[in-house]
């Protein structure tokens with residue numbers, strides 16, 4: 001066994017952090033390594049690993065030039081500008097439904113991307129990303145590459161955001177597949193994982209002959225948390241952005 005020290009601020013980092021109207025994004029703008037989607041300089045930016053998986057997914061479904069990235073990472077200042085512009089142009093009702101409050105946007109994390117079917121006159125706030133055709137194919141394969149449709153129809157009361165079929169969030173594999181199979185939003189997935197305490201009853205997920213164990217580790221208050229883990233396993237840790245960590249172990 002080895003002991004890993006998780007600093008207090010690690011709760012607010014990682015691909016599974018939950019950012020919504022109740023949980024602000026707490027990292028500094030410069031805290032993430034970003035890459036342009038598709039490797040082109042003028043393209044929207046995404047967190048490095050998310051950008052690589054999005055590129056692989058787009059290639060796999062044959063969507064290069066047919067699906068375009070409209071908006072990716074935003075600084076806090078940019079989110080404020082978008083919110084204020086939308087408020088002036090579209091009013092409060094529309095803006096509250098589709099634009100997150102500055103400091104509370106997933107786009108500030110680098111893990112969110114708005115996509116559009118490539119057509120003339122793409123709408124910046126509500127791009128067209130239909131359920132069928134190439135967009136449907138993308139949607140179907142997205143969880144295998146770690147992406148979920150973050151704001152589904154009928155879940156507005158949970159996510160606090162209107163139905164956004166164009167907004168995808170990278171949470172990583174197998175989390176995206178589990179969320180899709182169980183029909184869970186990210187809010188619900190975190191609540192569900194709290195029933196799977198680390199070292200007690202991990203959630204088990206089997207893929208290609210490997211067993212993946214997913215569990216929740218509560219963060220120590222006022223100091224670092226210690227993670228005791230098997231020497232031989234591959235694992236990842238993500239904060240949940242409120243009170244603990246999601247530990248994913250590959251056996």
Ligand SMILES: [Zn+2]
Pocket residue numbers: 107112113114166167168
């Ligand atoms: Zn978005």
